[in-house]
Amino acid sequence: MSSLAIDYAHKHQVRFLDELKDLLRIPSVSTLPEHNADTRRAAESLANEYRRIGMENVRLIETAGHPLVYADWLHAPGKPTALLYGHYDVQPPDPLDEWLSPPFEPTERNGNLYARGAVDDKGQTYMQVKALESLLAAEGKLPLNVRVILEGEEEIGGEGIAEFVASRPPELAADFVLVCDTELFADNLPTLCVGLRGMIYTEIEVRGAKTDLHSGMYGGAAPNPFVALAQLIAKLRDESGKILVPGIYDGIVPPSSEELAAWKSLPFDEEHYRQTEVGSKELVGEAGFSVLERTWARPTLDVHGMPGGFIGAGAKTVIPAKALAKVSMRLVPGMTPADAFAKLREYVLAVVPAGVEVDVRLIHSGEPCLIPVDNPYIRAATAALREVWDKETVFIRSGGSIPIVGDFARHLGLPSVMMGFGLPDDNLHAPNEKFKIANFYRGIDSIIRFLETTGESSK
C-alpha cells in the first residue's frame, strides 16, 4: 500500500487527533433544546474545516431542525461521484456520574479516545474529512468527484435530511454513498455492514386521576398510571423477549441460508460477549435464534425510561396523575414503521387497563434496509480494506438503525457502502464512549484507498 495521500495522513496523525478533540468538545446533543446553539456550532466548525481543506460550495442547509452541512469537489470528469455521509450530533451523555472522564473533555486512555461522539459519529465523520484533506493536500485533487452531506439529527430521527433526500435535490446527484457510522465485527477484522434494522420510537402516556393524589387517602379507588403502564408493558413482550403485538412478525423476510451460514463462521463467542459487552448474569431473547440473528434480523421491543411520578431520593406517597413510557421497536426487512406503529397502537389501545386513558405517540421512525453486495463500490471497498488491513472483509448486519441509508436507496437509487471502524465495546449511547485511536488512523487510510481504488477502477 503506497500513496502520497497515505504518507500525508501518517505524517499528520497527531494534528488530526487534536482537531477531532476540538470537535468533540462541542456538546452537540441534538435532542436537548438547551444545546441547540452547540449543535449549530458543531455544524459550522465542520463547514469551516471543509473550506480550509479545499472543498467547494461549502454551506449549511437549513432544515426545520438542525442544519445539514454540504460540500463538494466535482473536478474529476468521467469519474463516479461519491456522496460522503456522516452526522455531527451526539446522544445525551447521561448518566453523567458513570463517566470516568467528562463526556465533552476528550481524554486519551489505553490507546483510546474517550468522549461522547468519539466514535458515534464525530470521530468517524472526521475520518472522512481527514481522508479528503490528505488527498487534496498530497495530490492537489481528488481521485473522483465527491459530495459531502452531514446531518445533525441522526440521534433524533433524522427528519431534516430525510425530507432533503426525498426532494431529490441536485446536491445529492451521485453514484454511491459512503457511510461511516458502523463498526468492525471484531478488532482487526475489516467489516462492511450490509443490513440495518429500522425502528419506531414511541411514547405511551397513561392518565388516571386529574391531579396527583395521596396514596393513603385514594389507594384502592384511584387508578395508578404506573401500575397500568407496567401492566401494558408486560403485555407487549414476554419474558423471553418475544413481542406479543398481534401480527407483528407477519411478512418478515428471514436472512438467506448463505447469510446465516456466513454469520455462523464469524468469530463470535457468546459467553465472552455476555461477560465483556453486556455484563448481565445471562443473555435474553427469543428462543431458537442465535444472538446475531436476534440482534440483526429479528424485531425487538425495549423500554428506555418511564418519566413521571416521584423520582427523588426517599419517599413520596403519591398516586401520580400520569405516567409515560418511552418504548421503541427495532424492525427488520419485511416490516415497515407505519405498519408496526399501527399494530402496536391498536394493540395497546385494545388492552388498556380499567380506569385510565392511554395515548400512543410516534416520536420518530426509520425503515429497515438490506444492501445488495454485488456492485463495483462494495468490490472496491473490499479491495481497499484488504490492502490496509491485510485481511478479507466480512459482511455483517447491524442491529442499529441508520434510516437515511434506506432513504438514499429509495429516493435516489444510491447503494451505500457502510464502512465503519468502531469496536463492539465502544459504549455507543452509553457512558465512557470511546474510539480506538489506531482505528481512527486506519480508518482514514481505508477511506483514502477506497476513494482512490474507486477512482482508478472506473477510468
Next chain:
Amino acid sequence: MSSLAIDYAHKHQVRFLDELKDLLRIPSVSTLPEHNADTRRAAESLANEYRRIGMENVRLIETAGHPLVYADWLHAPGKPTALLYGHYDVQPPDPLDEWLSPPFEPTERNGNLYARGAVDDKGQTYMQVKALESLLAAEGKLPLNVRVILEGEEEIGGEGIAEFVASRPPELAADFVLVCDTELFADNLPTLCVGLRGMIYTEIEVRGAKTDLHSGMYGGAAPNPFVALAQLIAKLRDESGKILVPGIYDGIVPPSSEELAAWKSLPFDEEHYRQTEVGSKELVGEAGFSVLERTWARPTLDVHGMPGGFIGAGAKTVIPAKALAKVSMRLVPGMTPADAFAKLREYVLAVVPAGVEVDVRLIHSGEPCLIPVDNPYIRAATAALREVWDKETVFIRSGGSIPIVGDFARHLGLPSVMMGFGLPDDNLHAPNEKFKIANFYRGIDSIIRFLETTGESSK
C-alpha cells in the same frame, strides 16, 4: 358556646392566619436533603412561638434526622395531661408547574389558603398553637396539663419520634394524645378519625447489563430492566387492584358490621367523589367492596415513580443498566409491616424475570391502628364538636397512615383523639394543597373547647 379564650381567638383571627403564612413560607421538605436547613428553621420557628405564648421547657430534641419540638405547661394539678401532636415537615411540592400559585408563597383564593403544608400539617399544628395561645392569653392558664410534641419526619416515616416514643421518656407522660392531622368527612360535618392504615414503602431495583447499552446493537440480547420491572409490577397487582402477593390477605380483621353500617349512612356519593376528587374516567379497586371499605379497610399497593433510564424530552435509544420502582402497600388491622414486607420481598424474588437481578428494600413502615371509642376523651371531643359545629360527630377511618398513633398506644398506652379539619379535596401531597380558612378558625375553636371540656369533666 362562650369562653374568654374563644373570644380572644375570634378577635385575633387575621393575625393568626398571617403567622401561619410565615410558617408556610419555610420549605421544610423533609425528604430532600437540600432542605435540611429549612426543615430545622421550621422547628425553631415553632419553638419560638411556644415560648412567646407562655409554654415552658420549650426545646428541640435532636434525633438522627430532623429534630422534635417539645413544650409543656403542667400547672393544673389533679387535671389530666394532654399530649398535643403535629408535624412541621411537608411533602415535596413537585410537579411544580401544576401549582396555580407558588407552593411556598401562601395565597388566599376563594376562602382557602393555598400552600404546601397548608393543611398537612402546618395549618393543623398551628390550630393547636393558637388554641394554646388563646387559652393562656385569655385565662392566664390552661384548663388541663399540656405537653406538645411535634416531629419533622412524618412524611418520611417518622423514625425519630418512633424511637423517642419507644424509649418511654418522661416528656411524654400523659393521659391521651390530641392528633390534628386528619380531615372532616365532609364540610360542616364534625369528624373523629378512629382508624388508620399502616404502610410499607419500598424500592424494587432491577439490574441488567453492567452499563447502559445501545438498544439497536443489543436489543434482542441484553435484558431490559424496565421491561423486567414492568413484568414484576404486573405480577404484584391485577387490574382490579387485588394484590397478588401470596398470603397477603391472611389474618386481616374486617370492620364490624356496626362500623360498616355506620359507613353506609355517611353522606358519600361515589359519582361525585369520582368527578370532583379523583377525576378519572372510572374508579378502580377490588370487586365486592365499597370505596370507603377499599380505601379504609383493605390493603392496597401503589407505584409512585420509576426512576432511571432516559426521562428527558425526545428520544434516547438506550437499554438502561438498571431501573427502580418506588412501591408502597397500605396495611389494615391484622397485618404487620414486617410480615407484609417479608411476603412482598419473597414473592418478588420468586418471580424475577430472566437475565436480571433484583433487590427489594424497605424504606419505611408504619403499623395500622384502630382507636377504641369508649373513653372520656372521645366523649369530651364529641361534646366540644357538637358545641362548635352544632352537629353530631361521625366516626370514620382514614386510608392514610400516621404510624405514631399506633406507637403512642403500644408503647405509652395512650388513646389518641384524631380531630382534624381538612377537607377531602384539600389536595394533600399534590399540587395546590389548600386549607379552608373558615375551618382553620373553627378548628382553633374546637380545640379550645375540647381542652376546656376535658379539663372541666375531670375535676
